[in-house]
Amino acid sequence: MSLANKRVLVVAHGHPDLNKGGAEMAAYNMFNEFRRQDVDAFFLARTDQKPHGGAAFSSRNSDREILFHTTMDDWFLFSNIKTRHMWQEFRDLLMLIKPDVVHLHHYFLLGIEMMQEIRTSLPKCKIVLTLHEYLGICHQKGLMVKPSGKLCYKASPRDCHGCFPDKQPGDFFLREQYIKRIFSVVDQFVSPSAFLKQRYVDWGLDFNRIEVIENGQLPTDKLKRDDSPLSKxxxxxxxxxxxxxxxxxxxxxxxxxxxxxxxxxxxxxxxxxxxxxxxxxxxxxxxxxxxxxxxxxxxxxxxxxxxxxxxxxxxxxxxxxxxxxxxxxxxxxxxxxxxxxxxxxxxxxxxxxxxxxxxxxxxxxxxxxxxxxxxxxxxxxxxxxxxxxxxxxxxxxxxxxxxxxxxxx
Amino acid sequence: MLNELLNNLMPKKTLKSLARRLLNSLSNRYELLNIDFRYSALGKTVLLGWCANLSESIDEVTAINAGKDLKLDLFEFSRADVAAKYGISSLNQCFGFLAVLECSDAQLQKVVLSHSGRSFSLAQLRFTRVDSVDALIPHIGAESGDAVAFLKTHNIDVSDMPSSAAAARKRPKDQDVVKIQNVMGGVNPHSADFQSDLLNDAMPSIHRIWKSRLAKGNNPAIKQFGSPISNPKLSVVVPLYGRYDFMQHQLAQFSADLQFADVELIYVLDDPPLAHEVSVTAHGLFETFKLPFKVVLSERNLGFAGANNLGVEHANSERLLLLNSDIVPCRSGWLENYLAQFDSLDNCGILGATLLYEDNTVQHAGMEFRQDSSYPGIWMNHHPYKGVPLSLVPLDDLFESPLTTGACMLMHTELYRELGGFEPMYVLGDFEDSDLCLKCHNKGLKIYVSGQTQLYHLERLSQDLVDAGDWKFKLTLMNGVFQVSRWQKLIEEVAK
Missing domain, CATH: 3.40.50.2000 (Glycogen Phosphorylase B;)
Incomplete structure (x- = not known):
């Protein structure tokens, strides 16, 4: 394999300088490794920092690390369509970068329509999405845990309505249809665990479209074990x-x-x-x-x-x-x-x-x-x-x- | 001496409270107020409770704090359970509320709420304190989206942010609806003369209210998104009210279906306060999904019939599909076959479709008249097989049905116009669809349903409001009486 002559855009819902979540770290580590290997890579991370007046983007650390100042307008659907951020600002940026591959590590906070926008603007671009939790399946912060604390094994519109009585079963059905509709433009899903992959397969994603790849670890010094002074x-x-x-x-x-x-x-x-x-x-x-x-x-x-x-x-x-x-x-x-x-x-x-x-x-x-x-x-x-x-x-x-x-x- | 003894035995305070309790039990108490939950933060308190007045309409709920007027803002919602408990029907006599008070936790003991001339000291009411305002929302039921928006106006954020559509603003009361409620309040559904009361008293005055509403001018704005379709093979008309997010779901699905390429899609916003929000959303939806459509923004709320009729005025295809906004297809590529079935039929007035709930049970597979069991003589629209798993129901690919639902009707645009469209005098909507089917029967045309065309119709769960005292239920019966007054003979023929 070689990524020579390929341009890769890595997208995360936060920059690890500002948010140290696992998904943000995984995305950023990949970006840095691409750069170390001289791959033509860019990093786009969503931020809630204030932009320069009216700007949608700013940069951090280098010109290749871009912050996207946007947020969702619908937290139920992860939707971001009311502002022009996705279908104007992000479209313009896409056309400037023209990536061959966009690898998203999230759509949360960014807006799920980002993937549709990439597909429309760059029909040949490869879209890869890493799934880091069960957000598409579960409105309870993607945890698949019921409000009572009980573990949830399977989402269904009626049961989800049970967790969120103010939402109708039909609303949960539409949510699922909508997310699956947007997911249909993704070329390849990645899951860091086989367990999470299976949950998405049970939910309806095609088994063959999800590859299990563990998050890579940065090289670190292996330190000698420091024995407990009190033998505890x-x-x-x-x-x-x-x-x-x-x-x-x-x-x-x-x-x-x-x-x-x-x-x-x-x-x-x-x-x-x-x-x-x-x-x-x-x-x-x-x-x-x-x-x-x-x-x-x-x-x-x-x-x-x-x-x-x-x-x-x-x-x-x-x-x-x-x-x-x-x-x-x-x-x-x-x-x-x-x-x-x-x-x-x-x-x-x-x-x-x-x-x-x-x-x-x-x-x-x-x-x-x-x-x-x-x-x-x-x-x-x-x-x-x-x-x-x-x-x-x-x-x-x-x-x-x-x-x-x-x-x- | 005796006095002293008594005082020692029974402190004055206790005596007073005894006397007050005695008085309370003697007088007839018609005014009630109950607080269930309380939430306080940042100098504001939110109370969730209900109030009722068993004898007449509730007059304004007010608050005082240590003798001074206290600012109170109220969000009202229906409490059918409380109304049922006390046997009152009017919304004006009983409602649940969220009250935002400009007072801190500490001041709450001194606050007194009043309505209808009776005061309720918070110090004497028992209620549960909640740590998060989120905990209040599930108790509000169907109107919780509006409640969240109401709280937001007081800078109280509910952390589980609702979808944009649920965050509809507090809707001001529609004055015509208030008038209709008042007329209906005087009608007793248990009286032997109920149907003739409806026909002779309630209906003329309600129709007067409705006619003058419909007579008002309307100058709708038309917004085209993307290029208009020249020579569309089909015009689809979808009315929107409140939940405009349905437009997003339909456009997402339709845009992934190549068969929608030369379809003229017309949304009719029948909810003027949402005009700006819907225009902004529509623009974003077009930019995202690139499927052209137009939005007709009505200047006033016309109801289901009026909204459809307005939409059809802007339809340019020979073929017309009237579609509800809460319908999404089961799969792509259904439209061509549906149209082909329609074209294959001679003498067809309307071709309906098979509609499913999200759990793949039947919502609609044809419709028929059935006499109401409690009110013989009124014919209700019955959905056979409703709630039955689709796989159990033997459906032909195409079959005749006495009636078909207004949620999905395929017909010739010219016929719709010739028939005058939906009858707008079914106040607040019932029976427009069966009435349109009757107009077809009257012309000797037949009604069909496609068993091959299957779409989801995501109706909300029932709200347990269907008791005979409910004004909306009485209004449905009135509309039923109206339909019989127009079509009695034909109904009996079709129902055979």
């Missing part, structure tokens, strides 16, 4: 803090452990945006934290470049999410540093971490089951080394790009 078993959580990430499951599990076990344990919580959560969630989390000050430490936000160092001081990474996940970034990062994981036994987590090989599964949302697993890794310290040795290095960004390049041609 060290667990850590990394990621956004919100009710779906299951911090409460972890805290309840720790709380239920016998004191003797608690004192052999240290738990670090590294995560951002706790302060943005609802007051009630913050209150109940703080209440638990206050009872566990001898075990659990809140460490706040972290930067991606700090990960190797943070992970070198951790024995197990815990991913206790209460939603399906797709391919959580932290799993691949932990694999890079050979740290085994304890994860919920559902969705992308169960797929990426192999139970009894390079990690351990526990019943999603089940604090008692997680407590059982924690107790077992405290009792059997040798498991850490054994599982760590079984970890295979995750896919590099270079390999990731190579696999994508095949799709672009």
């Amino acid at each position: 078993v060290r667990l850590a959580f990394f990621g956004q803090i919100n009710p779906y990430k299951g911090i409460d499951v972890l805290l309840h599990a720790v709380k239920s452990l016998p004191k003797k076990v608690q004192y052999q344990l240290s738990v670090e919580i590294h995560g951002a945006n706790f302060e943005l959560q609802s007051g009630q969630y913050q209150k109940s989390t703080h209440k638990l934290l206050d009872q566990l000050t001898h075990v659990v430490k809140m460490c706040g936000a972290y930067e991606a470049r700090e990960m190797p160092k943070l992970l070198s001081r951790v024995d197990w990474v815990v991913v206790p999410s209460k939603w399906w996940e797709n391919s959580p970034m932290v799993i691949q990062e932990a694999f890079t540093q050979k740290v085994p994981l304890i994860v919920s036994d559902i969705g992308g987590m169960a797929e990426k971490v192999l139970d009894g090989i390079n990690g351990i599964h526990f019943g999603a949302g089940n604090a008692m089951d997680l407590a059982r697993v924690i107790e077992s890794v405290v009792a059997n310290r040798a498991l850490q080394n054994e599982y760590s040795a079984n970890i295979r290095p995750p896919m590099s960004i270079e390999e990731c790009i190579n696999q994508h390049a095949d799709l672009y041609l």
Whole structure:
């Protein structure tokens, strides 16, 4: 494969300088790797920053990184048609860049009609869309979790109306038809997990149109494990803090452990945006934290470049999410540093971490089951080394790009 | 001495409250007010509740705070459950409300609400506090989109942002509709003379209101998006009211169907306050999907019949498809076959289609007259097989039916004009479609339905408002009486 003489436009719904979500990072890493390989690539990221008077675009870092100052006018359909952003400003930009390939890592916040616009303006352009969550299927933030917290296995207009009574079953049907209509202009879908691919196949996308490619990892130094000075078993959580990430499951599990076990344990919580959560969630989390000050430490936000160092001081990474996940970034990062994981036994987590090989599964949302697993890794310290040795290095960004390049041609 | 003793035994406060409770139970209380939920933030409080007046119309709901007038803005919505509980029918006597008060959480104890001359101190009402305004919205039901828009005018944002169409603004009350409600308020559906009361009393006064409304001039604006189609093979007329996002769904689907290439698509906006929004959206939709269409912006709200009639005035093809806005095709490439079936029929007045709900059950596969079981003599439009899975229903590719729904009617434009289109005197819409079918029968033409042409018709779920006291239900019966007065003999023939 060769991307010589091909121009690639990578699109994301945020710039990692400003929003550090997994999808934004994945898109930006790809763009940077393209540039490293001298591919003629551009990066377009949506922003909510204020533009220069009336401008739709601005640049960041270089002329190849463009911010798109726009937003959706319909959050139910991800629609952006009322302003001229898509069918005038973006069209003009497209005609200036004239990419051979547009690889979108999202349509959320940008406007789903972006794909139709690319198809209309550049009929021969290859359109690739990476699906990072279940947004097309589920109006509940793309989580496929019901308002009660129960996991959802399949969307249907009647059941979705049950979750959102102010929307009619017919509205959900139309939403699905509309998204599928726009998806019909996409040449190739990419999913970072087989699980997410299957959800979209069940929903109606053609199996053969979705390629599973894991997010590539940037090369990092493999740091030597830093042994615990107090010979404690060290667990850590990394990621956004919100009710779906299951911090409460972890805290309840720790709380239920016998004191003797608690004192052999240290738990670090590294995560951002706790302060943005609802007051009630913050209150109940703080209440638990206050009872566990001898075990659990809140460490706040972290930067991606700090990960190797943070992970070198951790024995197990815990991913206790209460939603399906797709391919959580932290799993691949932990694999890079050979740290085994304890994860919920559902969705992308169960797929990426192999139970009894390079990690351990526990019943999603089940604090008692997680407590059982924690107790077992405290009792059997040798498991850490054994599982760590079984970890295979995750896919590099270079390999990731190579696999994508095949799709672009 | 005795006094002192009594005071010790029973503090004055308790005595007073006892006396008040006694008084309350003695007097007949017709005025009711209940608060279910409260949400406070940034110096504003939102209350969700309902009020009722069992004896007469509710007069204005007001608020005072520690003796001073307090600014209160009210969003009203229907509470059929409360109305049913107290056996009142008029919207004017019972409604749910969202009230925005310019007062903080702390001041709330001193706030007193009043309506119809009775006061209700918030300190004495029990209600649940919610942490998020989002929690209030599901309680509003069908009108929640409007409620969200109402809250937005007070800078209170509901985080689950609704679709643009649901965010319709607070609709001012239509004065003609208020008059009609008042006329209907006086009609008792349980009286033995109900039908003759409708025919002789209610109908003449309601028709007077409606005639003077229809007599007002209309100077619609026409907006063409893209190039007009020369020699269209079909004109499609779609009326829009409220939910103009349906236009987006239809255009997205039609634009992906090559058979729509030489079709003249005409949207009629029968909702003047939305004219600007719809024009902006239409422009964006054309730029996105590139399918030409025109929008006729009516200057006034004409109702289903009037909107269709207005749209047909702008139709240039010999063939005409009247389509509801909440219809989308099951698949591309259906139109040619539908037209071919139509062309193959002699003596056909209207060709309907098979319409499905989103769960692939039948919404419409032909329509017939059935006498209303509670009101014999009034003929209702019955949809056989409604709600039955389509795969169970033996449908011919093309079949004759006594009637077909107005949601999808294919006919000759000239015939539609010759018949005078839909009859506009079915007030607020019922029976226009069966009436048009009767006009065809009257000319000796037949009604057919295509079993091969299957489209989704995404009607909303029923709203449990169909009790006999409801003015809208009485109006439907009045329209039924009107239809019988026009066509009794023919109806009985067709119904055979």
